[in-house]
Amino acid sequence: MLNSPYKIYQQSSVQTASSGQLLLMLYEGAIRFTKSGMEGIKSRNYEAANTNLIKAQAIVNELIAALNHDYDIAKDLLRIYEYLLHLLIQANVKKDETMAAEAVKHLSELRDAWKQAVKQTAGGLMKEAGSI
Template sequence: MITSPHQRYQQTQLHTAPPSQLLLMLYDGAIRFVRMGISGIEEGNFEKTNTNLCKAQAVIHELTAALNFDYPIAKNLSQVYEYMIHQLINANMKKNKKPAEEVLSYLLDLREAWDTASKSLNANVDNV
């Protein structure tokens, strides 16, 4: 049940955002969860590590589910996402931050690429 104004705002934002914005929101969530998982490893807080790395995996599964396989790049992205999930499982099982840091770097790069593509697409639409 949504009770706070902040939660209502977030819910409204989620329901009214264009697909490109939703994609960026997913990346933001995955990035936040991976960072918190890395922080948990550094602190020796394995519950925090497990919780957040599992949340990051769930977000990456959502990114995979959002792929449109009508485009050839979707297969490549699917393989990248699968690798990221594998690395997050590895980081979580071994409590090793290196695989999680690798995933974080990929997520940051992909988020930047999607953000740039989204801005380019919006600029082209505005010029029509």
């Protein structure tokens, strides 16, 4: 049950987002949870670190599940995502902030690349719509 206006807005945002926007939301969530996991490690709150790093792993697993294997790039992305999972798992097991930081770096780079792709795709669609 949704009580707060924020939760209602959040659900509406997800339901009305394009596939590109949803992908960016997943990356943002993975980055946010990994950073929260790093904060948990830094403050020695290992329960919070564990919870947040597991949430980041779940998002990466969703990214893997969403891959379209009809395209060759899916194989490369799969390897990257598997490496990210490795980093997140090891960061959690070893309570190693540097491994989590490396995961954030890669997630941020991927997010930025996808952000550009989404902008270009949206720009192309807008041009097409304007030329009709």
